[in-house]
Amino acid sequence: MTDTDSSPTLERKRGSGVKMVYDLLRDEILDLVLPPGSPIDEVQLAERLKMSRTPIREALVRLAGEGLIDTLPNRSTMVANIDFLNLNPFFDALVLMYRVTTRLAAQNHRPEDLSVIRGFHEDYAAAVVTRDALAMIATNAAFHAAIAEAGRNPYFTSLFRRLLDEGRRILRLYYQSYEEQFPQRFVDEHAQIIAAIEARDVETADRLGKAHAEQIVEQVQMLFARNSKLDIAL
Amino acid sequence: MTDTDSSPTLERKRGSGVKMVYDLLRDEILDLVLPPGSPIDEVQLAERLKMSRTPIREALVRLAGEGLIDTLPNRSTMVANIDFLNLNPFFDALVLMYRVTTRLAAQNHRPEDLSVIRGFHEDYAAAVVTRDALAMIATNAAFHAAIAEAGRNPYFTSLFRRLLDEGRRILRLYYQSYEEQFPQRFVDEHAQIIAAIEARDVETADRLGKAHAEQIVEQVQMLFARNSKLDIAL
DNA sequence: TGTATTTTTCTTGTCGACAAATAAAATACA
């Protein structure tokens, strides 16, 4: 029998296809469901999501623009690799953006921003309590992205978002061997950061942002040094 | 008569279409040939460049990813506006990236980088001599982009490139009423920056980068204040 | 058996066509 009538074609709203694919792939990449180096097949995705290749292609172009996938001409496209041998540029950029965005948030935030920030702060604290590593990673990124938004500099915000994304991938890797000591500390530091922002204490915010970032970098480097044996494929 | 045989279909290499459209539109946007707010018609472009809408669409998606065009769903896409009423976020980001990239270049550059940088330095000096405003803008951006490359932090480099692009649009506007005093000064400052980088004098590079950036910002703000009457359409 | 060449296969890049969504124009109605 043919498939006429049986499946009612699953109507989608007219521009939602690309966003769907984009969000799906982005999440799968950032959570390492698709590890670095994984090939991405357009036709396979197309038939899995029951749509043409066109919207999928558009999503892939966007992801490539954000550096999450690499496209070699005429040949397969794959999830972007992480340069584990030299994370320094990443760390440098991350620390600076932590500082700058926190500082700007202290300068430029509006009252309504704080409730958003506090919301993510609580989400993060909840994730720490339930020891949900994936949720911790995601809510921590959301927390700092919200601070960046409150700083109201779209250039910094977009770079920071990109760094936080990349950070999600790296953290996802290390949280396998996660020690429970540091998340609680981060909750406290987050609370201090919020207080500094609210008080519009620019210098303190700057200092806390920097210290917080360096804590994270140090932790990651420690974890990295410890289990450098577990190597990710490719 | 039909057009069979007459025009031999103008064969293009297989992936070159998108790059062609992308480069073309990018240049026209940055040089204000397409001023902010200009509508971009896909079909019109398609028949002008004698290709299908698909590669044009891909180029537009890329440009949208870099913030050079805005796409409203189901409706026309147009060249991104510049928020002239609040250039502060732009200036803040620009100054910081000038500093950081110059500093990192002093730290991380390799000998071969210097010749590239010097090349653009000379191009800029030549543009100043011939008083070619468009060339000055473009070579100045290329000069600083080359310094950023020598700093070897892709995150900073890509943000800085984006800022330099945006700067090209803004400068392009003000160079209409351009006063010849400052380009020569910039040539000298560029030379000092090169010297600091070559000497690996990180602190001096940082200081020079910051000062240079602030010079530019100040100039633009002065020009902006002076002829705030000439308003660009939309 | 090992290397070079041809053939096949598989994936991407491009095309033309159609349908949905929105704006503009035209019509109806008071």
Added chain:
DNA sequence: TGTATTTTATTTGTCGACAAGAAAAATACA
């Protein structure tokens, strides 16, 4: 004449199909 509603027109978003490129497989040849 002015407003509301329908109709038309224009532009985007999606689709299926096909051709070009490159790797893999198969064949030819030594």
